[in-house]
Amino acid sequence: MKIGLVRRGFSGTGGAEAYLMRLAHGLTQAGHEAILITSSEWPAERWPGRGIIRLPGRTPDEFAAAFAASKAPVDITFSLERVPGCDVYRAGDGVHAAWIQRRSKFEPWWKAMFHRYNPKHLALMRLERGVFQTARAVIANSRMVAEEIVRWHEYPQEKIHIVPNGIGGALAAADRVESRSALGLDEGYLALFAGSGWERKGLAFALAAAEKADAKVLVAGRGKKAAYSSPSAIFLGPVSDLPPVFAAADVFILPTIYDPFSNACLEGLAAGLPVITTTANGFSEIITPGVHGSVVEPGDVEGLAEALRYWRSQDRAATGKACRELAAQYSIERNVNETLAVLGKVL
Known part of the structure; x- marks a missing residue:
């Protein structure tokens, strides 16, 4: 299977980037092609998959528009980014509206209002709505997020699959x-x-x-x-x-x-x-x-x-x-296998 993995931008210390690299390595070991669909920031040497497709877009809106206009030569698109039109969306960042609501409990009312109506946050929530209107399946990494997706976006519960995060094994021991x-x-x-x-x-x-x-x-x-x-x-x-x-x-x-x-x-x-x-x-x-x-x-x-x-x-x-x-029960191998099972159902 040729899988297009979507993520805009790059941070060397980002959890999503670290997860995506582990996932790509696992998919490759399982005999699949992992193609990264990203913007210009991701260093080629930091991608363990088969290839990279770069799209323009300095902002989430611009990148989502570029994704919608593109036609990647892949069998399925699996996105960690809020891009309407992807086949499967992994809600690893949670539900943005839920985050805005949760943080409002710990900030002054004026700051909460600022965040609620900030153009950046409004754009992310708009993109998120678009994702849940078009995605054929969604992966949540916890029950909490799965419940938030249903509550905030009325996405069909039967299309949500809970696949917990996975790590690459025990850390090297140190004294x-x-x-x-x-x-x-x-x-x-x-x-x-x-x-x-x-x-x-x-x-x-x-x-x-x-x-x-x-x-x-x-x-x-x-x-x-x-x-x-x-x-x-x-x-x-x-x-x-x-x-x-x-x-x-x-x-x-x-x-x-x-x-x-x-x-x-x-x-x-x-x-x-x-x-x-x-x-x-x-x-x-x-x-x-x-x-x-x-x-x-x-x-x-x-x-x-x-x-x-x-x-x-x-x-x-x-x-x-x-x-x-x-x-040890939450290995990247388990995550890869459960993710592949979801992708297989969509195909």
Whole structure:
């Protein structure tokens, strides 16, 4: 099967890009041709598939128009981008209207109104409506997103397939003591927070909870440090070598306001770390609270602090084993096979 995989733009640290490259590799290994349909930013050397088709378009609207006017020489188009006319859409970014609604609970009314009527957000919601009016099937990576698609877009539930994210296997082991020494860290209790988009991912809540729980937060990723000044914060900046950072941490924390299914949480789980997150993260659906992590409501700082205290007292080895065993069930191979099953139904 010749599969056109659609994604505009490129970020070297983006979760969607990392997933798409793993997917392309898996599709290729399964004997299919993975053709990337993208804009000019994606480096050719960072694509493991068969080829790249580049379309013009600096904005989502422009790229969607270019996609609609093109006719890629593929059997089926599988899009991670909001482009009306794709055969199968993977709602990896969730439902934009749901995100706007969720964030409004944590911002002043005037800012919420600004986001609601911002031309950029209106354009994304318009494109999203177009996708759900034309897609022959939709893949959601969590029940949360599947329910939002039905609620916001009245898309037929029977055409939605839930395929959780998958990762490429266990991370390379790193020594805890050596990792902390290399990072200049002491023996205190450390929670790891990884990713960009710190407002959406709830860094402020993580730092406030850490202060209550006498913990430090390792912040791996790019963001505005000045806006998150805290005695609990240890800013590492963008990190390319993740195993030592995971090894240095005691727990992974992502108190997100909205995340369809966090890959970073799955990677933390694979590293043997219990994950503290929120009900607004689709990832929370796969864990058993008290065994693999903790789940609180978004913005619940006291709940986060309580979770940090709880995991401080648990057996690290037993918890790590349970977390790694669960993460092993969510491999990229499983994701590829389930994705191919959906594409096969459409064809």
